[in-house]
Amino acid sequence: MTENRTPDSSRRSERSRRAIHDAALGLVGEVGYPKTTIEAIAARAGVGKQTIYRWWPSKAAVLLDAFVALGERTAGRAEGEPAPALPDTGDLAADLGTVLRATVDELNDPAFEAPTRALAAEGIVDPRLGAEFVEKLLAPSFELYAARLRAAQEAGQVRADADPRVALELLVGPVTHRWLLRTGPLTHDYADAIVDHVLRGLLPNP
Amino acid sequence: MTENRTPDSSRRSERSRRAIHDAALGLVGEVGYPKTTIEAIAARAGVGKQTIYRWWPSKAAVLLDAFVALGERTAGRAEGEPAPALPDTGDLAADLGTVLRATVDELNDPAFEAPTRALAAEGIVDPRLGAEFVEKLLAPSFELYAARLRAAQEAGQVRADADPRVALELLVGPVTHRWLLRTGPLTHDYADAIVDHVLRGLLPNP
Amino acid sequence: MTENRTPDSSRRSERSRRAIHDAALGLVGEVGYPKTTIEAIAARAGVGKQTIYRWWPSKAAVLLDAFVALGERTAGRAEGEPAPALPDTGDLAADLGTVLRATVDELNDPAFEAPTRALAAEGIVDPRLGAEFVEKLLAPSFELYAARLRAAQEAGQVRADADPRVALELLVGPVTHRWLLRTGPLTHDYADAIVDHVLRGLLPNP
Amino acid sequence: MTENRTPDSSRRSERSRRAIHDAALGLVGEVGYPKTTIEAIAARAGVGKQTIYRWWPSKAAVLLDAFVALGERTAGRAEGEPAPALPDTGDLAADLGTVLRATVDELNDPAFEAPTRALAAEGIVDPRLGAEFVEKLLAPSFELYAARLRAAQEAGQVRADADPRVALELLVGPVTHRWLLRTGPLTHDYADAIVDHVLRGLLPNP
DNA sequence: ACATAATCGAGACGGTACGTCAGGTCTTTTT
DNA sequence: AAAAAGACCTGACGTACCGTCTCGATTATGT
Numbered sequence: 001m002t003e004n005r006t007p008d009s010s011r012r013s014e015r016s017r018r019a020i021h022d023a024a025l026g027l028v029g030e031v032g033y034p035k036t037t038i039e040a041i042a043a044r045a046g047v048g049k050q051t052i053y054r055w056w057p058s059k060a061a062v063l064l065d066a067f068v069a070l071g072e073r074t075a076g077r078a079e080g081e082p083a084p085a086l087p088d089t090g091d092l093a094a095d096l097g098t099v100l101r102a103t104v105d106e107l108n109d110p111a112f113e114a115p116t117r118a119l120a121a122e123g124i125v126d127p128r129l130g131a132e133f134v135e136k137l138l139a140p141s142f143e144l145y146a147a148r149l150r151a152a153q154e155a156g157q158v159r160a161d162a163d164p165r166v167a168l169e170l171l172v173g174p175v176t177h178r179w180l181l182r183t184g185p186l187t188h189d190y191a192d193a194i195v196d197h198v199l200r201g202l203l204p205n206p
Numbered sequence: 207m208t209e210n211r212t213p214d215s216s217r218r219s220e221r222s223r224r225a226i227h228d229a230a231l232g233l234v235g236e237v238g239y240p241k242t243t244i245e246a247i248a249a250r251a252g253v254g255k256q257t258i259y260r261w262w263p264s265k266a267a268v269l270l271d272a273f274v275a276l277g278e279r280t281a282g283r284a285e286g287e288p289a290p291a292l293p294d295t296g297d298l299a300a301d302l303g304t305v306l307r308a309t310v311d312e313l314n315d316p317a318f319e320a321p322t323r324a325l326a327a328e329g330i331v332d333p334r335l336g337a338e339f340v341e342k343l344l345a346p347s348f349e350l351y352a353a354r355l356r357a358a359q360e361a362g363q364v365r366a367d368a369d370p371r372v373a374l375e376l377l378v379g380p381v382t383h384r385w386l387l388r389t390g391p392l393t394h395d396y397a398d399a400i401v402d403h404v405l406r407g408l409l410p411n412p
Numbered sequence: 413m414t415e416n417r418t419p420d421s422s423r424r425s426e427r428s429r430r431a432i433h434d435a436a437l438g439l440v441g442e443v444g445y446p447k448t449t450i451e452a453i454a455a456r457a458g459v460g461k462q463t464i465y466r467w468w469p470s471k472a473a474v475l476l477d478a479f480v481a482l483g484e485r486t487a488g489r490a491e492g493e494p495a496p497a498l499p500d501t502g503d504l505a506a507d508l509g510t511v512l513r514a515t516v517d518e519l520n521d522p523a524f525e526a527p528t529r530a531l532a533a534e535g536i537v538d539p540r541l542g543a544e545f546v547e548k549l550l551a552p553s554f555e556l557y558a559a560r561l562r563a564a565q566e567a568g569q570v571r572a573d574a575d576p577r578v579a580l581e582l583l584v585g586p587v588t589h590r591w592l593l594r595t596g597p598l599t600h601d602y603a604d605a606i607v608d609h610v611l612r613g614l615l616p617n618p
Numbered sequence: 619m620t621e622n623r624t625p626d627s628s629r630r631s632e633r634s635r636r637a638i639h640d641a642a643l644g645l646v647g648e649v650g651y652p653k654t655t656i657e658a659i660a661a662r663a664g665v666g667k668q669t670i671y672r673w674w675p676s677k678a679a680v681l682l683d684a685f686v687a688l689g690e691r692t693a694g695r696a697e698g699e700p701a702p703a704l705p706d707t708g709d710l711a712a713d714l715g716t717v718l719r720a721t722v723d724e725l726n727d728p729a730f731e732a733p734t735r736a737l738a739a740e741g742i743v744d745p746r747l748g749a750e751f752v753e754k755l756l757a758p759s760f761e762l763y764a765a766r767l768r769a770a771q772e773a774g775q776v777r778a779d780a781d782p783r784v785a786l787e788l789l790v791g792p793v794t795h796r797w798l799l800r801t802g803p804l805t806h807d808y809a810d811a812i813v814d815h816v817l818r819g820l821l822p823n824p
Numbered sequence: 825a826c827a828t829a830a831t832c833g834a835g836a837c838g839g840t841a842c843g844t845c846a847g848g849t850c851t852t853t854t855t
Numbered sequence: 856a857a858a859a860a861g862a863c864c865t866g867a868c869g870t871a872c873c874g875t876c877t878c879g880a881t882t883a884t885g886t
Contacts, residue, residue: 011852011862033331037841048864053843121327124386125239134387142389165390166380166399173380174372180330180386181340183348184371193372201407217830217883245872254833259874423836423878445743449867460838465869533739536798537651546799554801577802578792578811585792586784592742592798593752595760596783605784613819629857655846666859671848 007054019045020052021066028063029111033118038062060122060129067115068136086144092152093199099145100171100191107179108186120180142168158202170198213260225251226258227272231321234269239324244268266328266335273321274342292350298358299405305351306377306397313385314392326386348374364408376404419466431457432464433478440475441523445530450474472534472541479527480548498556504564505611511557512583512603519591520598532592554580570614582610625672637663638670639684646681647729651736656680678740678747685733686754704762710770711817717763718789718809725797726804738798760786776820788816 023045027036038059042049056062075084087095106112119137123130149164158167174194178184229251233242244265248255262268281290293301312318325343329336355370364373380400384390435457439448450471454461468474487496499507518524531549535542561576570579586606590596641663645654656677660667674680693702705713724730737755741748767782776785792812796802 169380173383174375177379581792585795586787589791
């Protein structure tokens with residue numbers, strides 16, 4: 001009965017897509033995620049509601065797309081994807097510290113905070129969106145951590161029997177935990193402390 | 207004009223309170239949190255909507271209350287609060303492993319999953335609720351971890367310069383991270399791996 | 413599944429009812445029936461849409477109610493209904509002529525024309541509404557015609573074997589026909605001609 | 619800016635025209651007039667929406683065209699126009715009765731009822747369409763009545779001072795009145811009664 | 825023991841947004 | 856040049872809930 005016709009994406013209006021992205025980000029920044037309605041996005045974008053419903057399944061999906069596109073634009077990259085590499089000075093502790101501090105800074109950046117929290121919250125409840133959130137926003141940087149750890153492992157700076165995925169989560173888990181639950185201040189010192197503790201546990205057995 | 211009268215809680219109907227708790231938990235279990243509306247809770251509880259609005263500020267607050275009460279009831283405790291202590295067999299790794307595995311089991315329990323995720327999600331976005339969520343549901347067990355770690359520290363099993371709060375987050379952070387973001391299977395093995403890594407980092411300097 | 417709860421009319425807001433009537437009539441007069449939307453009625457009446465949907469099944473039903481109430485208010489009568497009697501001067505032709513001319517005037521009154529046409533049109537397509545339209549707006553006056561004709565019949569001015577319902581339709585049918593289909597000018601002369609022809613056919617057999 | 623170009627009707631696709639007619643009639647029969655949408659007509663006819671908008675001003679106009687074409691096809695006539703004559707047996711009452719009964723039968727034919735009512739309703743509200751409706755569907759038969767009455771008048775069977783247009787409306791008005799308003803059963807007996815009454819009023823003065 | 829006052833169940837109300845539908849315009853590609 | 860296809864903006868639909876509000880009908884003290 002209800003036909004699930006998928007629209008012809010080759011005829012999609014690029015103008016509308018961009019306008020919707022911008023409107024979504026603008027509104028979330030100005031009035032917050034919960035008060036950002038699809039109706040308002042459409043109105044601000046000068047677009048029919050149907051044009052949103054045609055291409056996205058939910059408000060959160062719109063915002064996720066917009067956010068990803070924003071990240072790419074901000075990073076200067078085109079909508080294709082090569083992401084920059086994690087520094088490798090040879091000093092593992094310093095390298096991880098640098099990046100974890102950067103992560104902390106980003107989480108503390110008020111411009112990013114609102115939409116990121118909103119998307120994380122939606123993703124927690126909606127597995128589909130959660131997977132997309134992780135894949136598009138988190139996975140890339142996770143992979144960089146893992147790569148750097150593997151390099152260190154090969155250089156003998158890290159125990160051979162350590163799983164880089166687990167190590168990665170030991171670094172990132174506490175930080176996001178503190179950020180999400182607001183159980184304490186999210187500072188560079190905290191990032192350093194995490195790196196310090198974790199690396200102690202990863203040292204090769206003497 | 208509109209007086210903001212705070213209701214007289216001594217006249218509060220215990221019957222209604224319980225009915226609302228039950229209705230909220232039932233609905234969240236059956237239709238999920240987003241489709242659980244205040245109107246539906248009121249209807250199922252056989253209660254006027256105003257009775258909910260009188261005593262709770264939001265749907266999430268209702269669920270949080272209901273969930274806390276459920277936890278207490280399940281644990282056999284009265285609505286007062288003494289929480290059981292964390293085991294201390296002298297073997298720190300074993301003790302932490304036991305408890306972290308229990309946490310993993312609870313997070314995997316389908317009955318608890320839906321409401322916990324919903325509350326976590328709301329808490330991420332709403333700081334007030336987040337604080338209450340942490341305070342009522344997480345803080346108690348966090349405190350137990352911290353106590354056990356302090357005991358181990360005093361016994362010389364853990365470096366004197368380690369911060370128990372940080373150590374705690376090293377244990378709990380990765381687990382909740384994996385649970386919230388669904389980045390991997392949440393198993394006993396994973397709990398053990400976390401404990402193993404973290405304790406290595408906490409050993410007294412040789 | 414879909415509960416058909418009927419609202420409690422004793423709690424109905426009289427204020428809203430009147431405001432909706434006025435808004436409906438105002439809008440139909442100003443922008444015409446097809447461009448009068450339920451949304452606009454609600455907005456102009458300062459009322460939630462649901463309040464309209466709660467009490468009326470359709471836009472046409474709203475207008476019909478409003479129109480009936482208007483008719484009663486205009487006629488000075490309260491919302492109860494005793495309708496005035498048709499004159500009986502003894503001269504049947506004169507009496508019928510008077511009333512049919514009045515009907516013609518009413519049909520030509522621009523204030524009444526738009527809503528009446530709209531309601532008639534809806535009634536033609538929707539039997540339920542049509543019945544209500546006839547019952548509430550037309551039947552009362554029809555009954556007066558019939559009564560006057562019966563009186564004439566008893567006075568021997570009309571054939572005993574004539575059916576007053578049919579006679580009534582002979583008078584009223586051509587007038588409404590011409591009005592609805594705009595097949596010719598709707599004048600007093602036309603009314604007189606109709607009365608003349610019809611009465612010839614109703615004279616007692618010589 | 620937007621030119622109001624009138625399309626070149628010589629290049630019009632006959633195939634599409636017929637398909638649109640058929641789709642319109644089919645849909646009105648199946649789902650009723652209000653639920654028959656231009657979009658649905660286009661889809662069923664395998665035609666672009668623009669093709670409809672190019673050639674017709676409104677849904678009602680499409681249906682009217684389709685209905686007229688259907689009537690002509692049904693009557694076996696080509697799309698040109700000669701309409702059959704009304705019988706003249708010399709017995710005016712019998713002749714009019716025959717035709718009025720035929721009219722009654724047509725109005726009672728369920729296949730014709732839905733579209734006719736829909737068109738009549740639209741015509742009541744939209745004068746332009748109303749005129750077309752009368753002109754294309756009603757006027758031809760009206761003219762036949764008028765012709766027959768004129769013949770009778772010349773034969774001295776009808777008063778010389780009677781206006782055939784009025785006489786015609788005396789016959790047709792009550793029937794359509796009853797049909798449109800559903801104020802009573804539309805039977806052959808009713809048709810006969812109307813003819814009887816009307817002819818009494820048309821007899822030459824003794 | 826009873827009056828008094830608050831809570832309670834119920835649900836109508838003014839609103840906001842939802843997700844859907846169709847209208848009528850426009851563009852792209854095919855015939 | 857007209858046609859099939861269908862994306863687009865627009866705007867109304869009817870529904871679902873929101874949070875507020877009034878209405879009797881219970882309570883539940885505190886004099």
